[in-house]
Amino acid sequence: MSTSLIKTDVEKVVDGGFCVGCGGCAAIDSGINMRFMDSGVYQPIIEKVTNPKIDEVCPFSNKGPNEDALANPSMDKTDEDKLGTYLSLKAGYDLDESARLHSSSGGGASWILKQLFERGLINKVIHVTESDEEGKLFKYSVSKSIDEINQGAKTRYYPIELSEVIEFVKNNDANYAFVGVPCFVKAVKRLAVIDEDFSRKLKFTISIFCGHLKSAAFGESLAWQLGVSPIKIKKIDFRHKILSAPANNYGIKVTDRESEIHISPMNELLGKDWGMxxxxxxxxxxxxxxxxxxxxxxxxxxxxxxxRADSKGTNLIIIRNEIIEDIFQKGLQEKSFYTEEISSKEVVKSQDASFRHRRHGVKHRTKQYEKSSTWHPIKRKFSGIDNPNFLTKLNWNFRANYSQQSHEYFLKAKTKSSLDVYTNFVKTNTAKAQRIQKLISHYSRLGRLIRKLLLKQNKSR
Ligand SMILES: Cc1cc2nc3c(=O)[nH]c(=O)nc-3n(C[C@H](O)[C@H](O)[C@H](O)COP(=O)(O)OP(=O)(O)OC[C@H]3O[C@@H](n4cnc5c(N)ncnc54)[C@H](O)[C@@H]3O)c2cc1C
Ligand code: SF4
Ligand code: SF4
Incomplete structure (x- = not known):
């Protein structure tokens, strides 16, 4: 812990439980080390703060530029504060079918990395690949060839951290592309603001949309339901494409230590519900x-x-860089990557639940901290955020508790070597969530009826 009486924001982030475990702080402060905790999340262990600039890197600190300040201001389009600024919006997929099938969606992330690489615009890629370290299935690593970029494809619903790869970048001059979820991209962009050498090396940033990140327990709990206990897992493919089902009904493929393969549609397993x-x-x-x-x-x-019906997968793509826009246009002409224009409304619609949870819900949650004058990350202000009714608030609070308790129940299940401890917890809470959902539907139906009656009454006056 810091010896100073004044805490850094990073310490407040960690103390308040707001840390996403990105490792941005540990990357620039030798007094901080990232530890993979028993609960399956990364946590910075702060021996001593030696670099106050950590607050300018941490994506949850209140110091340093926020997303609006980091965004490219020269883009010509923006939409209702939801998608930020951009040049164009597209939907599309890799026309190399085997690459598309080996990706999570349409294979766009891997395709653009390979294009940047082949054109000599980058020569190294920082992204998430399989790990051979004991107890860790995935990690951030640096790919240096098309083969390695291909192997890095697919979505990993798994904790990862940046400190080791950032150390690599410091010691190895190259032109890098970085792939991450939004908060990780924010951390590296903030690092680029304060570190000229890093900024010079970081040529492109690629984000994947993000609903939320999971602890390692997510994969373990799904594999266990397929008969593979946590210590027997060798590999997990969280996005195994099932060609007879729509793209959103994908499967999970677990390889155990005897190299036996276990596959199940994701929606047949407990705890897979993204909304819960x-x-x-x-x-x-x-x-x-x-x-x-x-x-x-x-x-x-x-x-x-x-x-959705196309099980091979399709990407939504938001472009904010002219070089990348040009590469996608050439990709279409040369029949390498198919794209078509898509409206901002459609992109927003596809992430509807996330926008509700992370715009309306975030306002509700930060308000609770404001009321008790407790430190919390200061979030951006957005227009059109309604005041939620008591049932919506109840639902949000219920789900936040469920998420937090799921970590504890799975740890208990592991300690007792009994998966039932966790699955019973999920079943009980799924039933409660369904009851809350029913109440919300009744309440909104009643609201609509009352509004109709009042309107009728006003007209007849
Ligand atoms: C935690 C998480 C939550 C997500 N939530 C949503 C969502 O709510 N809505 C939505 O539309 N899409 C979401 N995605 C993104 C989606 O799953 C696909 O990753 C995205 O569409 C890219 O697909 P692709 O076929 O182009 O990528 P691919 O060609 O398969 O390549 C994926 C690239 O992302 C990198 N990568 C994989 N996992 C991670 C990770 N955890 N952190 C950083 N980089 C990683 C890989 O190394 C690879 O370079 C989420 C992804 C993650 C990791
Ligand atoms: S920089 Fe990342 S790891 Fe460090 S406190 Fe902030 S969120 Fe956590
Ligand atoms: S929702 Fe995704 S982008 Fe946001 S903090 Fe969680 S992992 Fe990061």
Whole structure:
């Protein structure tokens, strides 16, 4: 811990549980080390703060530029504060079918990395790949070839941290592209603001849209339901494409230590419900960037009616960099990557639940901290945020508690070697969530009826 009486924001972030475990602070302060905790999350262990600039890197600190200040101001389009600024919005997929099938959505993230690499615009990629370290399935690493970029494809719902790869960048001159969820992109962009050498090396940032991050327990809990206990997991593919099902009904593929493969549709497993948020980090309840507003390009899942049926997967793409825009246009002409224009309304619609949770919900949650004058990350202000009714607040509070308790129940399940401890917890809370949802539907139906009656009464006067 810091010996100073005045705490850094980073210490307040950690004390308040707002830390996402990105490792940005540890990357620039030798007094801080990232530890992989038993609960399956990264946590900075602060021996001594030696570099006060950590507050300018941490994505949850109140010092340093926020997403609006980091975003490229020269873009010509913006939309209702939801997608940030951009040049164009597209939906599309890699026309190399095997690359598309080996990706999570349309393979756009890996395709653009390979294009930047082949054109000599970058020669190294910082992204998340499989790890052979004991007890860790994935980690941030540096890819130096097309083969390694291909191997790094796919979404990893798993904790990762940056301090080791940032150390690598410090010691290795190269042109890098960085791939991360929005808060990680924010951390590296903030680092670039204060570190000229890092800024010179960081050529492109690529964000993937983000609903929330999970602890390692998420993968472990799903694998265990397939008969593979946590210590027997060798590999997990969280986004195994099931070609007979719509793109959003993907599967999980677990390889155990005997190299036996176990596959199940994700929606047949307990705790997979993204809205309920098992193993969601508390930081994610205080994050208002859904699409990675500060990156050169962002990729998401096009789970809209017109794309969902294609199980091979389609990306939503938000472009904020002219070089990248040009590469996508050439990709279309040369029949390498298919794209079509898409409206901002459709992009926003595809992430509807996240916008509700992370704009309306974040306001509600920060308000609770304001009321008790407790330190919390200061979030941006957005227009059109309604005052939620008591049932919506009840629902948000219920889900936040569920997320936090899921970590504890899974730890208990592991200690007792009994998966039931966790699955019973999920079943009980799923039933409660359904009851709350029913109440919300009744209440809004009643509201509509009352408004109709009042309107009728006013007209007849
Ligand atoms: C935690 C998480 C939550 C997400 N939530 C949403 C959501 O709510 N809505 C939505 O539309 N999309 C979401 N995505 C993004 C989506 O799952 C796809 O990753 C995205 O559409 C890119 O697909 P692709 O086929 O272009 O990527 P691919 O070509 O498969 O490449 C994916 C790239 O992302 C990198 N990567 C994978 N996992 C991580 C990670 N955890 N952190 C940083 N980099 C990583 C890989 O190394 C690879 O370079 C989420 C992704 C993650 C990791
Ligand atoms: S969010 Fe990242 S930078 Fe902030 S305290 Fe946690 S690990 Fe450090
Ligand atoms: S929801 Fe926000 S804080 Fe959480 S991992 Fe995603 S970008 Fe980071």
């Amino acid at each position: 948020g098992a193993f969601r980090l508390k930081a994610c309840d205080f994050c208002d960037d859904i699409v990675g507003e500060v990156a050169d390009v962002s990729f998401g899942d096009a789970w809209l009616d017109k794309y």
